[in-house]
Amino acid sequence: MDFDIKKLVRPNIEKLKAYSSAKDEFTGQADVLLDANENSLGSPLTKWYNRYPDPYQKEVKEKIAFIKKLPQSQIFLGNGSDEIIDLLFRVFCEPGKDNSIICPPTYPMYEVSANINDVAILSAPLLTDFQLNVAHIEQLVNAQTKIIWICSPNNPTGNNIDRIDIETILNHFNGIVVVDEAYINFSKQKSFAQSLIDYPNLVVLQTLSKAWGLAGIRLGMCFANETIVGYLNKVKAPYNINLPAQELALKALDEVGQVNDMIQHLVEMRIALAEVIESMPHVIKVYPSDTNFLLVKIPHATKLYAYLSSKGIIVRNRSTLPNCEDTLRITVGNEKENTLLVDAMAAWIEQNFS
Numbered sequence: 001m002d003f004d005i006k007k008l009v010r011p012n013i014e015k016l017k018a019y020s021s022a023k024d025e026f027t028g029q030a031d032v033l034l035d036a037n038e039n040s041l042g043s044p045l046t047k048w049y050n051r052y053p054d055p056y057q058k059e060v061k062e063k064i065a066f067i068k069k070l071p072q073s074q075i076f077l078g079n080g081s082d083e084i085i086d087l088l089f090r091v092f093c094e095p096g097k098d099n100s101i102i103c104p105p106t107y108p109m110y111e112v113s114a115n116i117n118d119v120a121i122l123s124a125p126l127l128t129d130f131q132l133n134v135a136h137i138e139q140l141v142n143a144q145t146k147i148i149w150i151c152s153p154n155n156p157t158g159n160n161i162d163r164i165d166i167e168t169i170l171n172h173f174n175g176i177v178v179v180d181e182a183y184i185n186f187s188k189q190k191s192f193a194q195s196l197i198d199y200p201n202l203v204v205l206q207t208l209s210k211a212w213g214l215a216g217i218r219l220g221m222c223f224a225n226e227t228i229v230g231y232l233n234k235v236k237a238p239y240n241i242n243l244p245a246q247e248l249a250l251k252a253l254d255e256v257g258q259v260n261d262m263i264q265h266l267v268e269m270r271i272a273l274a275e276v277i278e279s280m281p282h283v284i285k286v287y288p289s290d291t292n293f294l295l296v297k298i299p300h301a302t303k304l305y306a307y308l309s310s311k312g313i314i315v316r317n318r319s320t321l322p323n324c325e326d327t328l329r330i331t332v333g334n335e336k337e338n339t340l341l342v343d344a345m346a347a348w349i350e351q352n353f354s
């Protein structure tokens, strides 16, 4: 494969001179900071919130680098993975000209972000077992194809994508292959983060929003080679990760043990919940899941969705997606929530099928 990142990146981004903050230009120790027009008296909150945050989040990256066993230079942080998805389009895809391949049913933000950036979407739907249609993907690729999006484990289907298929695409496609691993901590599958050395075109996305329990602080992680990280740094807003988010992430990243306990507990509850739902009359299928949610197939799913909503239980109706007719995506709740869900489903099934 002759992968040439310089040919892939948009020429305006290659040429771009990034915004340079005072913090970029001075790296020594300073006591008098009169460079950024901050409020020198302090703030109504914790005093140091008067200061702009570290634009490159070095302390946070140091901890992530340690946990992920990667050099800091291969880590980029975003205001959620959603920001990174948008930045990847802006770095690599020329609006109105380039295209990108998605494999539905999958995470909807790839397509939304493509539309915002006026990048055409080519679609290679997953096969009925929710695995990649590699031949279809290869057929769709043309000179304007810059990014292929693969979500593994996939949202909303819950399954891992075959590693060999992902490797085939990484080996044959001369553009960027994004592997979105938002649910990797729940999965038996090995992360692709350890394979960056083998694939210069690989971008791995992870997030603190799911297993880490920190959707509220908005911190997405991207692992890629240094050149790609460099382009993302050029294009991002200078202070994209706010100071409270960096402080809270630093604290949370010390709690790997607690997070691993939560992951284990959620996986146990997922297995138990899947068994209970699978055993309910009229349920057609609970799809195997390597995540913290279940995709459930049941007749009249849209009616069940409305019934659950009327009882104050909100799940995600996925019935309009390809190969997902009559499905609901249900997040594994805590014990009490799971019981409420199961009881409501049982009541609805009893009313509707007897």
Ligand SMILES: *Cc1c(COP(=O)(O)O)cnc(C)c1O
Pocket: 079, 080, 081, 082, 083, 107, 151, 155, 180, 182, 206, 207, 208, 209, 210, 215, 218, 219, 220
């Ligand atoms: C939840 C989710 C994300 C997370 O996005 P954040 O912006 O980091 O919260 C990314 N990708 C997939 C597939 C998801 O399901």
